Amino acid sequence: MxxxxxxxxxEALAREFGLTAEEYGNVLSIMxxxxxxxxxxxxxxxxxxxxxxxxxxxxxxTLPTKAPWVIHGxxxxxxxxxxxxxxxxxxxxxxxxHPSFIEPYQGxxxxxGGILRDVFTMGARPVANLNALRFGxxxxxxxxxxxxxxxxxxxxxxxxxxxxxxxxxxxxxxAYDGNPLVNAMTVGVARQDxxxxxxxxxxxxxxxxxxxxxxxxxxxxxxxxxxxxxxxALAKRPTVQVGDPFVEKLLIEACLELMATDAIVAIQDxxxxxxTSSSVEMAGKGGVGxxxxxDHVPQRERGMTAYEMMLSESxxxxxxxxxxxxxxxARAIFDKWELDFAVIGHLTDTGNIVIRHKGEVEADIPxxxxxxxxxxxxxxxAPALKPQPMEQIIDPVGVEQALIRLIGxxxxxxxxxxxxxYDSTVGGQTVRRPGAADAAIVKxxxxxxxxxxxxxxxxxxxxxxxxxxxxxxxxxxWRNITATGxxxxxxxxNLNFGSPEKPEVMGQFVDAIAGMGEACRALDFxxxxxxxxxxxxxxxxxxxxQSILPTPAIGGLGVLEDVRTAVGLEMxxxxxIMLLGETKGQLGQSIWLREIxxxxxxxxxxxxxxxxxxxxxxxxxxxxxxxxxxCHDVADGxxxxxxxxxxxxxxxxxxxxxxxxxxxxxxxxxxxxxxRYVVAVRDGQALTTLAAQAGVPCRKLGRSGGQxxxxxxxxxxxxxxxxxxxxxxxxxxxxx
Amino acid sequence: MxxxxxxxxxxxxxxxxxxxxxxxxxxxxxxxxxxxxALPAGTDLVVLPGGFSYGDYLRCGAMAAHAPxxxxxxxxxxxxxxxxxxxxxxxxxxxxxxxxxxxxRNAALRFLSQDCFLRVERNDTPFTRHWAKGDVxxxxxxxxxxxxxxxxxxxxxxxxxxxxxxxxxxxxxxxxEGDPQINPNGSMHAxxxxxxxxxxxxxxxxxxxxxxxxxxxxxxxxxxxxxLVEALVG
Numbered sequence: 001m002x003x004x005x006x007x008x009x010x011e012a013l014a015r016e017f018g019l020t021a022e023e024y025g026n027v028l029s030i031m032x033x034x035x036x037x038x039x040x041x042x043x044x045x046x047x048x049x050x051x052x053x054x055x056x057x058x059x060x061x062t063l064p065t066k067a068p069w070v071i072h073g074x075x076x077x078x079x080x081x082x083x084x085x086x087x088x089x090x091x092x093x094x095x096x097x098h099p100s101f102i103e104p105y106q107g108x109x110x111x112x113g114g115i116l117r118d119v120f121t122m123g124a125r126p127v128a129n130l131n132a133l134r135f136g137x138x139x140x141x142x143x144x145x146x147x148x149x150x151x152x153x154x155x156x157x158x159x160x161x162x163x164x165x166x167x168x169x170x171x172x173x174x175a176y177d178g179n180p181l182v183n184a185m186t187v188g189v190a191r192q193d194x195x196x197x198x199x200x201x202x203x204x205x206x207x208x209x210x211x212x213x214x215x216x217x218x219x220x221x222x223x224x225x226x227x228x229x230x231x232x233a234l235a236k237r238p239t240v241q242v243g244d245p246f247v248e249k250l251l252i253e254a255c256l257e258l259m260a261t262d263a264i265v266a267i268q269d270x271x272x273x274x275x276t277s278s279s280v281e282m283a284g285k286g287g288v289g290x291x292x293x294x295d296h297v298p299q300r301e302r303g304m305t306a307y308e309m310m311l312s313e314s315x316x317x318x319x320x321x322x323x324x325x326x327x328x329x330a331r332a333i334f335d336k337w338e339l340d341f342a343v344i345g346h347l348t349d350t351g352n353i354v355i356r357h358k359g360e361v362e363a364d365i366p367x368x369x370x371x372x373x374x375x376x377x378x379x380x381x382a383p384a385l386k387p388q389p390m391e392q393i394i395d396p397v398g399v400e401q402a403l404i405r406l407i408g409x410x411x412x413x414x415x416x417x418x419x420x421x422y423d424s425t426v427g428g429q430t431v432r433r434p435g436a437a438d439a440a441i442v443k444x445x446x447x448x449x450x451x452x453x454x455x456x457x458x459x460x461x462x463x464x465x466x467x468x469x470x471x472x473x474x475x476x477x478w479r480n481i482t483a484t485g486x487x488x489x490x491x492x493x494n495l496n497f498g499s500p501e502k503p504e505v506m507g508q509f510v511d512a513i514a515g516m517g518e519a520c521r522a523l524d525f526x527x528x529x530x531x532x533x534x535x536x537x538x539x540x541x542x543x544x545x546q547s548i549l550p551t552p553a554i555g556g557l558g559v560l561e562d563v564r565t566a567v568g569l570e571m572x573x574x575x576x577i578m579l580l581g582e583t584k585g586q587l588g589q590s591i592w593l594r595e596i597x598x599x600x601x602x603x604x605x606x607x608x609x610x611x612x613x614x615x616x617x618x619x620x621x622x623x624x625x626x627x628x629x630x631c632h633d634v635a636d637g638x639x640x641x642x643x644x645x646x647x648x649x650x651x652x653x654x655x656x657x658x659x660x661x662x663x664x665x666x667x668x669x670x671x672x673x674x675x676r677y678v679v680a681v682r683d684g685q686a687l688t689t690l691a692a693q694a695g696v697p698c699r700k701l702g703r704s705g706g707q708x709x710x711x712x713x714x715x716x717x718x719x720x721x722x723x724x725x726x727x728x729x730x731x732x733x734x735x736x
Numbered sequence: 737m738x739x740x741x742x743x744x745x746x747x748x749x750x751x752x753x754x755x756x757x758x759x760x761x762x763x764x765x766x767x768x769x770x771x772x773x774a775l776p777a778g779t780d781l782v783v784l785p786g787g788f789s790y791g792d793y794l795r796c797g798a799m800a801a802h803a804p805x806x807x808x809x810x811x812x813x814x815x816x817x818x819x820x821x822x823x824x825x826x827x828x829x830x831x832x833x834x835x836x837x838x839x840x841r842n843a844a845l846r847f848l849s850q851d852c853f854l855r856v857e858r859n860d861t862p863f864t865r866h867w868a869k870g871d872v873x874x875x876x877x878x879x880x881x882x883x884x885x886x887x888x889x890x891x892x893x894x895x896x897x898x899x900x901x902x903x904x905x906x907x908x909x910x911x912x913e914g915d916p917q918i919n920p921n922g923s924m925h926a927x928x929x930x931x932x933x934x935x936x937x938x939x940x941x942x943x944x945x946x947x948x949x950x951x952x953x954x955x956x957x958x959x960x961x962x963x964l965v966e967a968l969v970g
Contacts, residue, residue: 159847160788246746249788423878426752429952431953445755
């Protein structure tokens with residue numbers, strides 16, 4: 001690397017670092033001279049798409065971020081909301097897509113590690129992890145390698161740190177063949193009066209480095225995540241970080257122990273762009289300067305340059321500004337946990353970041369222009385291609401056969417093979433484990449408060465209509481939380497798209513945000529944190545590149561004042577099984593259309609946000625007052641799949657009546673009309689009356705009882721058969 | 737009953753265990769850091785909880801077996817003290833040779849987090865007295881290395897002297913060592929837990945401490961703790 005350091009700094013080098021000619025021109029004018037090699041490195045990572053959000057920032061600002069219960073919205077390490085009793089939930093979702101293709105295990109593992117740090121750096125004990133995963137075609141030979149590595153990585157890290165992995169989602173589609181998505185979400189709980197922020201303050205205060213030593217791993221990882229893959233993607237393995245969940249566990253405990261004192265002024269984890277972004281952001285937010293002497297940075301390798309240390313993305317590291325007289329108190333805590341602790345600098349009043357190494361000043365950059373003059377792009381947009389209109393539908397297989405095929409298909413098959421590799425019970429607070437309810441339910445220790453947690457997105461809807469898809473992702477998260485009886489509070493978003501330099505991708509991005517914003521406003525469900533991942537493309541040897549499906553993944557959080565009121569989706573015995581919400585039989589972009597007719601046509605189902613809210617508020621009230629005993633939202637696969645899932649999860653069967661008259665059976669049973677719930681109640685007639693008063697469409701589907709699922713034809717599919725078909729896919733794909 | 741939970745760096749189920757113990761004793765157990773060289777005075781029960789002690793980058797439990805606190809635990813056990821090791825705690829007890837055998841990677845080479853059914857093999861011990869012999873109870877398991885193995889002589893000795901505490905079985909109590917649905921990690925003789933010779937040290941892989949509250953899905957694990965309290969009262 002020393003050979004590189006001796007390279008002249010010029011536009012060619014800037015280009016290699018991912019800066020455009022214009023951006024390099026701005027660097028020259030800010031510095032008033034040619035930057036040093038290290039300075040150019042700092043500019044390039046801070047102005048990378050990953051760190052600067054230069055293509056997305058202008059649009060993210062349009063999202064609603066406020067509500068009376070929001071304590072901190074976007075701009076901090078994670079979002080913070082009031083959950084009552086003086087407590088706050090702190091949560092965020094973040095992508096680790098590019099590394100997970102190159103090295104699935106470490107890519108996924110460090111994705112979990114990174115998002116955990118974003119949450120505990122604010123003072124929260126992490127209480128739950130979720131993950132939203134998208135993989136390529138199951139028949140692509142790469143897919144198996146990637147699924148295996150990602151699942152092992154998520155589990156390997158989360159299981160070791162002792163945070164339960166309680167939920168998530170998985171889709172398969174060929175558009176993710178060369179670019180899987182790994183979106184990891186962490187939820188933590190803190191006292192509202194003990195929330196820690198990242199803005200540095202107090203000239204002269206010491207700057208402390210804690211955690212693992214710095215090595216050469218992950219250098220320019222943020223830049224790698226800001227460009228498309230080419231055929232040499234796998235040669236980028238050295239830019240992937242390596243995680244150590246054991247050190248993370250110690251870091252959690254040590255930081256929480258330190259946070260119980262009043263020693264900390266500010267704290268931030270070293271995530272993307274490591275020491276550079278943490279020091280620049282902490283000092284920048286606080287309006288102070290920062291002097292770092294890299295001689296004091298704990299180093300794992302010999303002969304590291306300033307450039308390498310500043311850009312390393314070695315994991316499990318934090319930067320802390322302490323009160324001046326608390327250094328020894330803090331050191332004792334980190335000594336106890338056998339973690340490195342080093343004073344590596346102090347705050348100044350210069351407004352500059354100054355990096356010293358071996359007696360030389362390696363960088364001296366004014367912080368204000370580094371942040372304020374970061375590029376912002378309004379890239380050109382183009383309307384996306386409209387999906388083919390749906391052709392006249394002729395059902396070739398019938399309802400029973402279609403159900404069997406749907407519950408066994410890759411997007412609907414049981415995920416037990418996956419979540420059974422994740423420790424979902426550690427902590428002893430998991431009230432509803434994966435698969436038991438529409439949202440995972442975790443109790444807040446020593447209280448009766450419950451958190452309802454989910455991740456949602458339907459990428460095939462987003463491709464067909466990005467605005468509607470963005471709104472639907474938010475609505476589905478809200479619906480899943482509602483279906484447990486919880487009150488939805490806020491979301492974190494993880495916006496995964498292709499290259500913003502493609503106008504049609506930029507168009508998808510802008511539309512999706514518009515849709516999300518509309519839904520968030522209509523449902524009082526603001527965005528409090530998030531992450532953008534662009535350049536999710538796979539380049540073919542012929543030079544063309546394919547974008548992923550637009551995937552604005554939504555992580556939703558809701559609260560139950562009394563966790564004992566939560567319901568799951570297990571079919572209870574001797575209940576009326578009712579459908580709430582309007583059914584039009586919309587099959588456009590449905591799973592049925594894709595799995596049975598092989599078509600991906602038509603508009604996705606309409607979304608009426610007023611009806612969404614009305615139906616959801618109605619259902620939530622009935623859960624909280626005990627009328628609804630079990631509830632499952634209607635999503636992929638429609639009503640019949642929802643009922644089948646309830647039967648598979650519970651002890652009782654269900655006998656279904658005739659479908660809505662005047663509608664084709666497949667449209668009624670498999671249409672994916674939105675804003676609907678299947679509920680189990682003791683008295684369907686009473687529910688029908690209540691629903692009519694509330695203006696919520698209501699219809700009796702059948703009655704629970706017996707064994708298996710009895711279709712209107714009179715044919716009964718046993719629960720054992722349903723389960724066998726449902727649980728076949730993953731073991732067949734992975735254990736062969 | 738005065739319980740002490742030992743915390744190693746990387747232990748992560750100490751809080752679950754503390755909640756379970758507090759639920760039956762009404763008071764919080766002592767937490768003992770791995771560097772301590774003595775147990776709290778009057779300790780009746782030492783618990784080694786689950787987790788990844790020292791990262792388990794060597795064989796699971798191998799580092800913890802040599803931690804400073806282990807000398808005090810050996811002495812406590814030698815004097816007839818009661819010790820419960822769960823999951824990583826069981827691994828540590830085998831590495832410390834306070835219990836026979838070893839725990840290998842699960843047969844399918846994957847971490848397994850799911851409910852399993854355990855059969856109580858004898859109920860004349862402080863750990864099992866609140867069950868009947870042959871009772872079957874449900875409990876979560878969450879481990880990558882729970883595949884119990886021992887030499888043929890050791891297995892025979894354990895069987896001959898009735899030192900198998902729990903076995904993995906089907907919900908109806910049927911044992912089938914070769915069926916991964918029933919014996920999920922491939923343990924020899926479907927062994928999920930064993931006793932020391934004096935029946936005062938017990939190690940087991942699954943987590944009864946995570947099923948002691950109806951809210952979390954049941955109280956199937958609770959008899960372990962109520963039994964210990966009754967046996968070790970005072």
